[in-house]
Amino acid sequence: MTHKAWWKESVVYQIYPRSFNDSNGDGVGDIKGIIEKLDYLKNLGIDVIWLSPVYQSPNDDNGYDISDYQAIMDEFGTMEDWEELLAQMHQRDMKLIMDLVVNHSSDEHKWFQESRKSKDNPYRDYYIWRPGKDGKEPNNWESTFSGSAWQYDETTDEYFLHLFSKKQPDLNWENPKLRQEVYKMMKWWLDKGVDGFRMDVINFISKVPGLPDAPNPEGKKYVGGGQYFIDGPRIHEFFAEMNQEVLSQYDIMTVGEMPGVNVEEAKKYTNPERKELQMVFQFEHMDLDSGANGKWDLKPLDLRDLKESISRWQTGLHGVGWNSLYLNNHDQPRMVSRFGNDKEYRVVSAKMLGTFLHMLQGTPYVYQGEEIGMTNVQFDSIEDYKDIEILNMYKEKVVEGGADPAKVMESIYVKGRDNARTPFQWDSSDNAGFTTGEPWLKVNPNFKEVNAEQAVLDEDSIYQYYRQLIQLRKTHPIIVYGEYQLILPEDKQIYAYTRSFEGEKLLVVTNFSEEQVSFELPNDVAFDAKEVLISNYPVSGIDDFRAFTLKPYEARVYKGV
Template identity: 70%
Template sequence: MEKSWWKESVVYQIYPRSFNDSNGDGIGDLKGITNKLDYLKELGIDVIWLSPVYQSPNDDNGYDISDYRAIMDEFGTMADFDELLSEMHQRGMKLMMDLVVNHTSDEHEWFKQARSSKDNPYRDYYYWRPGKNGQEPNNWESVFSGSAWEYDEKTEEYYLHLFSKKQPDLNWENRKVREEVYETMKFWLDKGIDGFRMDVINFISKVPGLPNGEKILGKKYVSGANFYMNGPKIHEYLQEMNQEVLAKYDIMTVGEMPGVDVEMAKQYTGENRNELNMVFQFEHVDLDSGPKGKWDLKDLNFHDFKASFTKWQKGLEGVGWNSLYLNNHDQPRMVSRFGDDKEYWKESAKMLATFLHFLQGTPYIYQGEELGMTNVRFDSIDDYKDIEILNMYKEKIGESDSDHQQIMESIYVKGRDNARTPMQWNDENHGGFTSGTPWIKVNPNYKEINAKQQLTDEDSIFHYYKKLIQLRKQHDIIVYGTYDLILPDHNEIFAYTRTLGEEKLLIILNFSKENSFFELPKEIQFSNKELLISNYEVNPTDSIEKITLLPFEARVYKLFI
């Protein structure tokens, strides 16, 4: 397997709006991030992924871009950005930016021109269609609820928006659109950034004719999704992008790809395919969704969870590369979702971190994850800011079988604002995030969960993450070793090995809040062992053939053959 710096890196995602506010306006900004770089350096971070900071009307918190080459006023200036990049590089950290090119804002100059008249040269930068008998051009639904079409009075046609109506989809069939995107990418790469995370990049190729969609695709996706996810020209576009831009720089790339499976991921990430380094797939974060999708809550099946991770680990082995994540700006907090954020908060946060960081792939830490930040339960729907939450609430509250409390329960469990509450720096007002009024309320548990407290506590979640990252830098096997699941039928324990040449690691994880019995399979032979890390006090000389694991216990052993 080819060695690469991006395989060996640990990535930290910053959601700028909620990270650190330097000027007291209640909104995180670029200077606020610069002020906290030493914190990230101490943690051991190699790469920072910055969610969008471009000029935007903020309909979808920066994922609706009105100018790809300008910085959002609320976040600062281009000089602030240049300073941030320089300070990162001085500390040996790299910067990966968000690339959002499936759609623009409706306030982007291209779209303003496009909607001005049917014969404007920019008209074909987007998808415009006449209606059918007074109806939308097809039955596609927006990911954010409702129709994916918006009627434009002036030109009497509809435009396509797979997300908010203020996020019209770009027409990648138009060569000029692709050239504009590549020039924008070069603008940032020539500034010295180190890569791109590409937002819903597998949506950019639509099936010609935009036919009516099936209502349900794999029981998870909205109508029409089978005609724009992983579309007919997606590989052609990504290979062209690689040839025109990516191959000319030493950078890392990751594509966000809903609806991608292992076989598709092999094509997107294959080392000789000249497309992307890795993808964000959604299989494991869809496991607790019912037949009606994300808001239809169901309990996670632990065996499905194990099978999913194992399928991806083995499927991409020696072919492509995995991204490793359990939460991000679009997902709820992982300790609340996969662990126990009450009685075993610290233990389960450390166990989940151990699980993720010992898999093969590049780990992504979402801001506050290293502190064990949790989901939030705001009292009122008025406290929520996310367009997806608010649209869903408006739609559901009108259905006769939906009541307010049931909808709120779905939001508490799955809402994107769980990840967007401000970073909890200390136990002072608003968690030290701002001296003003925060744009969204801080989680009330900031007095107990905050960076200041954890930096001084050697047993904290922060220090555990720091140790995990150090181990990764010390042991090639953690990056490059092959993965093999053991005890696949165990109801509480996720155990696996990593193997590189003569070296072997044994990772044992109790995903339960009960004690659980582990017995080492006989085929795993060893002469000696070393305990690398654990989240409880463990006697390193104790036998590992038979162990009773405590709730959410994690242990990693290096085995000597």
């Protein structure tokens, strides 16, 4: 039985507000700037906007360090601006998903200011405090942003846990009072009319009791520790409680960002019968081009690994939970630079990647600029970068570790988060039309060729192709609900699959290479083509659908039975 739902049939657009559109010339995108561009998004066909954090924040981690969950950051505008944004979106039949960041707060949040005052402060247990061990940190866990996950605080002679920046102390979900505060805040936003939440690193909120040292055979100073806080022992209990107290009371969309989650756990999180969440963001496919030493250790993607990963999630969650579909976001490099070719094949490879993604089962997320084929950037100097993760890594490897700066910069060019955060390229005027002032982060110099104004006017642009993809999804239930089956698993250049639903079939064939390659439909795949649903090169007819030559980065979708 197919359970239909509006959030399964929607296409989500992620806005990173700092970089989207600046209405007042201070160089920082803002809420009024988003309002100015709602018609652009409506024209694209977007149903839901996921807004990255706009809450009050000292901005140590670009707004993911929140000092007041019920106030708007001054740079972004006022609560009245936000209310106007919500009203304008709802008038256009678009929904708003807010970012919920409750694994940690800012160290400037009033809870933490109280918590650090004394060991018997009523807010002390809102955070995770421990005494040192043998004159050192309480354990050997490493922060996601490098260095120890513990910060010493002189006032009470103890350490607090921060899995991210030292200005992002982890909240203590073991404390029922803290949980009730979070639920109260969530209800406050939902009662204002928010349509759901994207929950930041939400599978980190349950830590293993005792917070033991992570295994460390190589004797490093600090090590991951993920096995003690990813999908921890009480995580499903916390979600069941959150669902009962908050989520089940509203018709909303929920997606949990869950680094390290596997298919089996994701089934539990997203199975409607368990009453937890609706979807998860998983990162398995985002790690396939990383070497043994993690994200910055570059290695080429083997398409067969991508097939294996995507197929595991497509088949694993089918009929049980629901997938989130994405190839880039505010934390990942630009997808056309990473998985396509951002030079001579930028347009066709961006269309191919969009086709590949939007024809899968799940809810597609379009990250701002993806729809016009924005690319990675290469700034000359480390001084031009703003992201805390990049700067900490560079300091650790180059300044303290003596690594070759050119080699480290190469990793940043490929994987750095600022690739996704350069200002949106609206037109070919100064600063790409993003601001009349000095942009907070430099604009990608290719904005004269790559911008929204040009894309909207060009009938053959990536933007117009995305409009088609999104429209197809609204008119063909098979794209939303059809069952996925991989074909040609061992092919190193072609990613092909079928979708089946209520007597209909789709055949999706994509070429992930810049070479011409021959496609042959295996004899054991039953399919009879009726029409070409969409393609990024002209296709003469449907007669040759069983065997044809794919041009560089070509994508074809056939509909049939």
